[in-house]
Amino acid sequence: MKYQRPTAGFTLIEVMLVILLIGLLATTVVINFTGESRDKKLAAQTERLQQLVQIASETAMLKQQELGLFINNEGYRFMLFQDDKWHSIQEPKSLRPRQFPAGYKIELELEGLEWSEGNLLSQLEWQEEDDSLFEENSFDQREAEKLKQEAKDGTPTKPKLRTGFSIAPRQKGDPKLPQIYLLSSGEVTPFLLTVRDDVESPVWSQQLKAVFSIPLERTEVSRER
Helix, strand or coil: CCCCCCCCCCHHHHHHHHHHHHHHHHHHHHHHHHCCCCHHHHHHHHEEEEEEEHHHHHHHHHHHCCEEECCCCEEEEEEEEEEEEEEEEEEEEHHHCEEEEEEEEEEEECCCCHHHCCCCHCCCCCCCCCCCCCEEEHHHHHHHHHHHHHHHCCCCCCCCCCCCCCECCCCCCCCCCCCEECCCCEEEECCCEEEEEEECCCCEEEEHHHHCCCCCCCCCEEEEE
């Protein structure tokens, strides 16, 4: 009688290890897919903008400075009104210019909003000087230079609060005015902002709405088509 060797099989531990590995791989795939989904990326971008507007408005009230927001398809920047001109803010870091991912489209509505009737912000006039004059230092640095000059001249000086703002050098092509004003009084230009991820179908969109002050209202992310 011929002896036959038993066929080798998997042990229980080996089977359990395989099941565990499959589970870990599946979990990784789900996490990666969820983290990179377009709707969640859009929600993160819109939420960050909402939070930064909140910070800028609170900063304007705290420091009694007039701030603004300029936004387009490329990105957005916060601006400071000083020396009769609007300047892009470089410091604090939270208010530095930011860019949107490729394929984002912005629609900003400022007029014809039913909740903006009687708003006085649209009647404000901001003076803008000649574009040939570019500022290359921060407001705080200019104030320090003024104080030094006053001390040299023997002119009595008054203590001045540091603003904490640093502005970017003025460049040709920079926006002269923001579209949205964030005033030291706490008022915010009424607006309806739609942010779209228009790279492919379906188009995902989300809206931010300002009535007269913060906080802004944010809708849920939705499909347009």
